[in-house]
Structure formats: structure tokens, C-alpha cells
Amino acid sequence: MPGIYRFSMSDLNKEIAEVTSMKIPAVLLFGLPNHKDSSGSQAYATDGIVQQAVRAIKKSAPQLVVATDVCLCEYTDHGHCGVIRNRTVENDETLELLSRIAISHAEAGADIVGPSAMMDGQVQAIRQGLDRRGFQETAIMAYSAKFASAFYGPFREAAESSPLWGDRRSYQMDPPNRREAMREIEVDIREGADIVMVKPALSYLDVIRDATVRFRHPLAAYNVSGEYAMIKAAGQNGWFDDKQVALETLTAIKRAGANIIITYFAKDAAKWLREVN
Ligand SMILES: [Zn+2]
Numbered sequence: 001m002p003g004i005y006r007f008s009m010s011d012l013n014k015e016i017a018e019v020t021s022m023k024i025p026a027v028l029l030f031g032l033p034n035h036k037d038s039s040g041s042q043a044y045a046t047d048g049i050v051q052q053a054v055r056a057i058k059k060s061a062p063q064l065v066v067a068t069d070v071c072l073c074e075y076t077d078h079g080h081c082g083v084i085r086n087r088t089v090e091n092d093e094t095l096e097l098l099s100r101i102a103i104s105h106a107e108a109g110a111d112i113v114g115p116s117a118m119m120d121g122q123v124q125a126i127r128q129g130l131d132r133r134g135f136q137e138t139a140i141m142a143y144s145a146k147f148a149s150a151f152y153g154p155f156r157e158a159a160e161s162s163p164l165w166g167d168r169r170s171y172q173m174d175p176p177n178r179r180e181a182m183r184e185i186e187v188d189i190r191e192g193a194d195i196v197m198v199k200p201a202l203s204y205l206d207v208i209r210d211a212t213v214r215f216r217h218p219l220a221a222y223n224v225s226g227e228y229a230m231i232k233a234a235g236q237n238g239w240f241d242d243k244q245v246a247l248e249t250l251t252a253i254k255r256a257g258a259n260i261i262i263t264y265f266a267k268d269a270a271k272w273l274r275e276v277n
Contacts, residue, residue: 001264002236004158006032016064019267022270023270024266026066027064027065028068028114029068033048033049038078038083040073044100050108054109055108058108058109066112067111072097072098072101072117073117081116089119091121099128099130106130106138107133112140113141115140115142116146123142123188123193124192126140127192144181144197145185147200147203148173149175149200151225152226154226158225178206181211185217195218196211196215197219198211200227201223201258202223202253208258209256211257218260219257221260223250223253231249243272246272247273
């Protein structure tokens with residue numbers, strides 16, 4: 001994707017210095033391990049890439065809020081979000097691993113863990129795991145309403161996390177299901193989510209709005225890779241002013257009710273908003 005890079009440990013500090021200088025309040029980390037296996041063991045390794053990155057950021061920029069993605073798909077050789085038995089995802093075995101991942105991130109210093117696997121009971125399992133280890137203060141941002149979306153395409157390529165076979169439709173939500181989204185959000189709040197999320201953002205603004213009105217719980221909207229890529233591509237082709245369209249889009253997400261916006265436009269937007277003011 002134009003303007004978006006993966007970082008190694010050696011160039012992380014420079015990027016974090018830039019992010020903090022732009023007054024961006026938080027970052028969300030995804031890891032790309034050297035080695036993938038069937039149980040995604042690099043996801044919960046003490047010296048895993050995300051754990052190393054969290055420690056480094058907390059050392060150089062302690063005030064920056066660090067959130068981490070808690071899932072297995074970037075770490076498993078089959079590319080699915082959980083443990084696989086007979087070509088289906090084993091929900092309960094996966095919960096144990098997700099809890100281990102979250103604990104390892106909290107140990108490294110993460111402020112927020114973001115379970116994105118869409119397994120049943122994942123928020124409760126992670127909350128219990130964190131509390132047992134003394135991490136009551138670590139917040140959970142639940143990917144509550146995560147729709148099976150074609151807008152994730154560019155990210156999957158960047159994170160090399162496309163499933164080897166099948167897709168994630170058995171554990172992600174069907175795009176037309178607005179009521180199911182409300183149920184999923186309600187369950188996550190009950191299980192202890194500090195922040196709930198709607199993902200993607202742009203094609204689901206009605207879901208963001210509904211959730212805001214109904215729950216009045218901190219809500220994050222994830223402006224995903226495909227939403228970013230199409231605006232950038234049209235801008236590069238001279239079809240419209242990508243800066244204006246991006247800001248209009250982010251405004252729409254905010255207007256719908258999101259308290260937190262996760263976006264690839266973060267650095268652009270921080271710069272543009274400063275120019276405006
Ligand atoms: Zn996943």
C-alpha cells in the first residue's frame with residue numbers, strides 16, 4: 001500500500017519518534033514472525049517480534065499508548081485465526097492460546113490488547129487470564145463486530161496472512177447482519193471489553209451509529225486497508241483530491257459516533273489537521 005511500511009526492530013525507534021512528534025496518541029501493533037507453525041507459537045513467545053517492539057516503544061516513548069493485535073493468523077502456517085483440527089477451528093483450545101498471547105503482551109508493557117480472532121468467549125478468557133497474572137489494568141479492545149469483508153485484501157497481502165485454504169467466514173460476520181453485530185457487541189461488553197470495535201468502518205457506519213446510541217460504551221472504528229487503498233489509488237490517478245476525501249471519510253466515521261479511529265491515514269491526518277489549524 002502506498003506510504004505504508006513494515007518495520008524491523010532497527011527502524012522502529014525512528015518511526016515511533018515521528019509518531020510522537022505528530023502527537024498521535026496511540027499505536028496498534030501487528031507482528032510478522034520469522035517462523036510460522038501450526039500453533040502460531042511465535043505469537044506468545046517472550047521474545048516474539050511484538051513483545052520486543054512493545055518493550056522498545058515503552059522504553060523510548062512511555063507516554064504513547066501501545067495496543068496490540070491478539071490473534072494467531074499472522075503466526076500460523078495455515079493462516080487461520082485459531083488451532084485447527086480436521087480443518088475446523090477449535091474454539092476452546094484457541095482461547096487458551098489467545099489468553100497466553102495477551103499475557104505475553106501485557107508482560108512486555110502493552111496498555112491495550114485487541115483480540116481479533118472472533119472466537120466465542122475470547123474476551124472473557126483473556127480478561128480472566130490477565131487478571132490472574134496481575135494485569136487488571138490492561139485494557140481489552142474487542143473486535144466485536146468484525147465483518148467478513150473484501151476490504152481486508154491489502155492488509156492480508158502485507159501481513160502474509162491469507163488462509164491457505166477456506167476463508168474466515170465461519171468466524172467473521174456476514175455483511176448484512178446488523179442485529180447480530182449488536183448481539184456480538186453486547187456479549188463482549190458483558191465479558192468485560194473496555195472498548196468495542198466495528199470493522200471495517202466505512203461500509204458499516206450504520207453499525208457504528210447503532211452501537212453508539214445503544215451501548216454508550218467506548219467504541220473504536222477500524223478504517224481498514226482497502227478503505228485506505230482505494231482513496232490513495234484514486235488520488236494517485238488524479239481522479240479526486242485524496243486529502244479532502246480522506247478527511248471527509250474520517251469525519252464521517254467520527255460523526256457516526258466512533259470515539260477511537262484506527263486508520264492508515266493517521267500520520268497524513270495528523271499533518272493535514274495541523275495545516276488546517
Ligand atoms: Zn486472525
